[in-house]
Amino acid sequence: MDADVELYLRVWGSARDAAASATAEWATAAREPLAEAIARGAAADRSAEGFDAAFEEVAGLLPDGASPENIGLGEEHRLLRTTLRDFAERRLGPRAGEIHRGDLDVPDDVIRGVAELGLFGLSVPEQYGGTLGERPDHVAMLIGTEELARASLAAGGSLMTRPEILVRALLTAATEEQKQRWLPGIATGDLLVAVAVTEPDAGSDVAALRCRASRHESGGWSITGTKLWCTFAAKAHLLMILCRTGTVDSGHRGLSLFVAEKSSFAGHDFEVRQGHGGTLRGRAIPTLGYRGLHTFELALEDYRLPPEALIGEEGGGFYLQMEGFSTGRLQTAARAVGVMQAAVRDAVAYTRSRIVFGRPVAEHGLADCMPSASSPTGRPGGSTRAPPTLRCRPASPSSTPAGWRST
Numbered sequence: 001m002d003a004d005v006e007l008y009l010r011v012w013g014s015a016r017d018a019a020a021s022a023t024a025e026w027a028t029a030a031r032e033p034l035a036e037a038i039a040r041g042a043a044a045d046r047s048a049e050g051f052d053a054a055f056e057e058v059a060g061l062l063p064d065g066a067s068p069e070n071i072g073l074g075e076e077h078r079l080l081r082t083t084l085r086d087f088a089e090r091r092l093g094p095r096a097g098e099i100h101r102g103d104l105d106v107p108d109d110v111i112r113g114v115a116e117l118g119l120f121g122l123s124v125p126e127q128y129g130g131t132l133g134e135r136p137d138h139v140a141m142l143i144g145t146e147e148l149a150r151a152s153l154a155a156g157g158s159l160m161t162r163p164e165i166l167v168r169a170l171l172t173a174a175t176e177e178q179k180q181r182w183l184p185g186i187a188t189g190d191l192l193v194a195v196a197v198t199e200p201d202a203g204s205d206v207a208a209l210r211c212r213a214s215r216h217e218s219g220g221w222s223i224t225g226t227k228l229w230c231t232f233a234a235k236a237h238l239l240m241i242l243c244r245t246g247t248v249d250s251g252h253r254g255l256s257l258f259v260a261e262k263s264s265f266a267g268h269d270f271e272v273r274q275g276h277g278g279t280l281r282g283r284a285i286p287t288l289g290y291r292g293l294h295t296f297e298l299a300l301e302d303y304r305l306p307p308e309a310l311i312g313e314e315g316g317g318f319y320l321q322m323e324g325f326s327t328g329r330l331q332t333a334a335r336a337v338g339v340m341q342a343a344v345r346d347a348v349a350y351t352r353s354r355i356v357f358g359r360p361v362a363e364h365g366l367a368d369c370m371p372s373a374s375s376p377t378g379r380p381g382g383s384t385r386a387p388p389t390l391r392c393r394p395a396s397p398s399s400t401p402a403g404w405r406s407t
């Protein structure tokens, strides 16, 4: 076997095993027959029999109109999903294409709508105007992110991520004064947030970043350097900036975290010029997708911040940033789930509506496993209420790509 193909198969196999074990864990927690059947499918032998049997079992268990994404959720979270899906489908979905094609800004009324639904306040404690109780409601956060991303990644899928990252760091190390200053505004969506960590030569390796913050004789800080991929930097009122305050080779212990207040700008370019001549310039990077919030390259030159912009201890920034990223990563996964749900939804709808050779695409045995136009109860698939159902069909040898089962 070709070495590249073997490597690919190994990677695919281990990703599949990881997914199967995560699904099994989820099913154990959910304790619902459908979840257990899905987990059996995820772990099924790659032979046609094991795979098909698992799909048949799942299809047979799908109750009419039920949505598998609600498995394991309590009434409150189900209601939250319904509310957010309705909001996202009405306010984001219809504008997604226009925002993407025109590389437009996320409309202000979408940001306001997300704020009014309380999504910015999920991670902010009640005493600062949010709804965070004793324990964080990660499930609510994930539902919010999934639903916004499902309607449009460009128009809102990522709106909740940056506030969550900053809030977590603030709750860990900010002074009471800093919390009072920023948290209430973040909770209401009046203060929008961007996170500036990545640099041209430092992405995954955060400890390698070079953007420098030096103490200024005024007692504050002067920042000079370049940041890359800073999403939402124009619109944001608060920039969370991780800078090097230690020596060049001080590694992760030489980093400090700052919050810079700025004006909010629309569009793809902005410039903040301070009285003494210090500047912060932003230029949107033309991305393939993920538009709307725009992702910026930032150039800071002697950009001054007051002493109280430092969060926590000097040199403690790396840990605070990682603390913030811990739940930010969860949201990244939820965004991917939302986008995948939308892709499946649209693909299923297409195969049911597109007629080829006198029948919907879905009714042709083009592949051996595909979405079927009929539900297990035999209701015609044309009904708008019928959930898409996965049914396996025997494929003719000529329609099965060579090696289809071998991976």
Ligand SMILES: Cc1cc2nc3c(=O)[nH]c(=O)nc-3n(C[C@H](O)[C@H](O)[C@H](O)COP(=O)(O)OP(=O)(O)OC[C@H]3O[C@@H](n4cnc5c(N)ncnc54)[C@H](O)[C@@H]3O)c2cc1C
Pocket: 194, 195, 196, 197, 198, 202, 203, 204, 205, 228, 229, 230, 231, 232, 287, 290, 295
């Ligand atoms: C649309 C978009 C929005 C973003 N928004 C923000 C933002 O708001 N704020 C911000 O600070 N950053 C943001 N980022 C930057 C993002 O966090 C970085 O792209 C990410 O950290 C990876 O860094 P890099 O692109 O420099 O890749 P690199 O770190 O150079 O990695 C290159 C490749 O090597 C792999 N790799 C890295 N380390 C290892 C390893 N140890 N072992 C094996 N493989 C490895 C990586 O998985 C990757 O595939 C954004 C990026 C994008 C594309």
